[in-house]
Amino acid sequence: MTPMLEVKNVTKRFGGLVANDDISFAVAKGELLGIIGPNGAGKTTLFNCIAGAYKVDGGSIFFDGRDITGLTAHQTARRGLTRTFQVYAASGDLTVRENIMVGCFMNTRRRSEAAARADKILKDLQIDHLAPNLVNELPIAAQKRVVMATAIGTRPKMLLLDEVAAGLVPQEVEEISSLIRFVHDSMNITVVLIEHVMEMVTKLCRRVIVLDYGRKIAEGEPETVLATPDVVKAYLGEKYAREYARRVKECPEPSSSK
Template sequence: MLRVQNLSKRFGGLTAVDNVSFEIEKGQIFGIIGPNGAGKTTLFNLITGNLVADQGEVRFKDQLITGKKPHQIARLGIGRTFQMVKPFGGLTVEQNVMMGALPKHASFADANRAAHDVMGMLGLTPYQNEEARSLPVGLKKKLELARALATQPSLLFLDEVMGGLNPTEVQEMMELIRFLNKENGITICMIEHVMAAVVALCEQIVVIQQGRKIAEGTANEVTSNPAVIEAYLGGEFAHAGA
């Protein structure tokens, strides 16, 4: 479904993404993990058109999307959330979700129905008239997800959608991701630091360190890889694998 080949990005003397390649198959939940500053979000930005790659290419459903603008890529069926949630603070929850829905629908009424479907699915309907800036972090994360879903993606990139959530909210978000994948047929690629969620959800995982891919495999393969344990996972997994 998505093929990333030899993707690189430099900022002056810093190589943020260094010759990274991987493939995401239709129907997968795919994980990207690594330390803070490893280049994970930069990688997302290259794929979704928010940054221009210095090298390499990205193909989505066999179509070259390297160099396309974010709105062009979104129109093809790729949606995303942002690590730092970016709602339109002065707008209501409903209006924020509508902003995602409008480009995909011929009429305001159709976009409104689609927005309400998404809000209902994520439990946001009771907050539809609240200003986005007034929401607590857990609901802001849901709103960010709702705006992405309103674009009707077939491939959804989630950038630390569980960051800042309490354990109950993490569990709820995990169930939502499973639902979107299994019941709605959305292929998902997620950056996440909550390793319990990554291990439980992801069928395939890529590990990034200092911009380079250092490992790829199943959760068991990655969490038992000595290089990954040393670079990122640390003592808990080192002890488990001993």
């Protein structure tokens, strides 16, 4: 089957620094893929290359059967590939409803249509009670939901989520995980997420790729990948690896793909 996203030998340099070094992977329709790796590994840069914020220095990117290499962020979003930003990127001086409408304007110029779609998303994501609030007056966890809701407003086929759980306490991580699962399972949106919260990655994703110093160093099921010596060395540390192995033994992950 043709993958929904195919990244082929992508390289991105900043001067002498190779932030993405010959990276290749594919994402099938309906997947929920995780991208992990230490700070500075090149994860956000990869999203920027895929979503058109950066021009790649080498390689090519295919989405939904088309070559999207070199398209702008707006053009990729119009094709159904939408990303969220690691640094919070909803507009604070708009209300929650207006923010979501901004996303909806990707596919319509009619205010009434954008408003109707925003209202549906508010309901689906169970944040309709927040609609009139200014985004910058909300707690961080609620702001993250607005970021996701605004991205959903663009009608994505695929969502690229860059650390949506950053800065959240464990209970909020659970909540945003449930929201991601809902978006994936019930809205049929293929998801690629970058995350440092490993418990979240292992619960949500059946496949992960690992970046380190701009290179892809591992790819596969989380249980296998997180036990790989290179990954342990690069990222997790021996302590985490031991703890993780113990937990897998005591409480195996479900074997379903969702």
